[in-house]
Amino acid sequence: MKKKFFNAKFYRHDDATEMVVENGKITHIGTGLPKCEEEIDLGGKLVLPPYVDPHLHLDYVYTGRNDGGKIKSGTLFEGIARWHDIKKSQTREDARERALAAIREEVSQGVQFIRTHIDVTDPKLLGLEVMLELREELKDTVTIQIVSFPQEGMYAYKGGYELVEEGLKMGADCVGGIPHFEWAREIGEKSVHSIVELALRHDKMFDVHCDETDDPMARFVELLNALVMIEGIGPKTTASHTCSFGSADDAYAFRMMSLFKASGMNFIACPTENAYLQGRQDTYPKRRGLTRVKEFLEGGINVSFAQDSINDPWYPLGNGNLMNILDNGIHLSQVASFEELETAFNLITYNSAKTMMLDKEYGLEAGKPANFIVLNESSVFEAIRKRVDVLASVRNGNFLFRRQEPAYDIPLKF
Ligand SMILES: Nc1ccnc(=O)[nH]1
Numbered sequence: 001m002k003k004k005f006f007n008a009k010f011y012r013h014d015d016a017t018e019m020v021v022e023n024g025k026i027t028h029i030g031t032g033l034p035k036c037e038e039e040i041d042l043g044g045k046l047v048l049p050p051y052v053d054p055h056l057h058l059d060y061v062y063t064g065r066n067d068g069g070k071i072k073s074g075t076l077f078e079g080i081a082r083w084h085d086i087k088k089s090q091t092r093e094d095a096r097e098r099a100l101a102a103i104r105e106e107v108s109q110g111v112q113f114i115r116t117h118i119d120v121t122d123p124k125l126l127g128l129e130v131m132l133e134l135r136e137e138l139k140d141t142v143t144i145q146i147v148s149f150p151q152e153g154m155y156a157y158k159g160g161y162e163l164v165e166e167g168l169k170m171g172a173d174c175v176g177g178i179p180h181f182e183w184a185r186e187i188g189e190k191s192v193h194s195i196v197e198l199a200l201r202h203d204k205m206f207d208v209h210c211d212e213t214d215d216p217m218a219r220f221v222e223l224l225n226a227l228v229m230i231e232g233i234g235p236k237t238t239a240s241h242t243c244s245f246g247s248a249d250d251a252y253a254f255r256m257m258s259l260f261k262a263s264g265m266n267f268i269a270c271p272t273e274n275a276y277l278q279g280r281q282d283t284y285p286k287r288r289g290l291t292r293v294k295e296f297l298e299g300g301i302n303v304s305f306a307q308d309s310i311n312d313p314w315y316p317l318g319n320g321n322l323m324n325i326l327d328n329g330i331h332l333s334q335v336a337s338f339e340e341l342e343t344a345f346n347l348i349t350y351n352s353a354k355t356m357m358l359d360k361e362y363g364l365e366a367g368k369p370a371n372f373i374v375l376n377e378s379s380v381f382e383a384i385r386k387r388v389d390v391l392a393s394v395r396n397g398n399f400l401f402r403r404q405e406p407a408y409d410i411p412l413k414f
Pocket of ligand 1: 178273314
């Protein structure tokens, strides 16, 4: 059956007002399209491809909830130490319920694609087993990619390397790592070599927690970039966080920017989380914790924004609202000129889809699955200025949800 979604604005299709969908796929985006059996009025609102959250820890969600007062310093390292204890009492049921609740929060706010880092420094691999099940169960609603991620280190944790590899064999989509957490620079470098070697051997993408520290001497991103450039696999590679690159010397950054551009590697920044975690050893001036997002955008280097945590030992807040992430991100990285705002939604849509290598299935284009969201505004600028909510989310041509615009009981009189 053919469906027409009409009376809408379409992101990156300036003149279009209608979209026709057949068998779950977009067949046309334009104006004056032929009549269809079912016609759905979108009320003049803005249609975007679904939000993408390319970096989320679904095994940690809500474990901050009953942990009152235990976190003191608000640093990355304290978060890791706290998780080390919390995970010992994790059960399968608890892990499943928490992950499901977080996915529900994200999906109910327009997310349909998630890349999640799952901690494999646990010989039982409980979190990974749960997530592999959910990836399959929920695939018609949300696309989940799993990173086999050694939270306590590929080498700092005994057997970490083997567990990462086991995770890949079990079906994880990406290799993960955390070189800045290894106990010495050489070992961090060894882990970067191992990540690339594993990704090549198992033909996987990879996404590395890389330089999540203000220490400008943390430069694992340089080695990662060089190795993937040699192998020609930059587009399969993601450097997440790279906070220290925001503290790097300008001359070093200048050199690195051209190498990043040449490799085609992707970057992810987590604006709320890293603004919260970084700068903790600074007095004043206090750093913002973010990598060089604005410069990446200007230099044609692919960068996107992510939620990272929902109420866990690293970050107490978070609710899967990508509009909030975008809003924080464009403030912290000063990407907010009128011109920059016109394309700012790319930071939580197209750019992150590119990072996840979703090119074949993602985007508002004829031939692709009819996956999209409807925002409660009609222009990009007003949508971002007002930080509007998502009114509807459509997957393969069917509504995952649709809600009314909030209405007044008693309207304002002027
Ligand atoms: N921001 C982070 C959250 C969880 N684990 C990390 O290594 N980093």
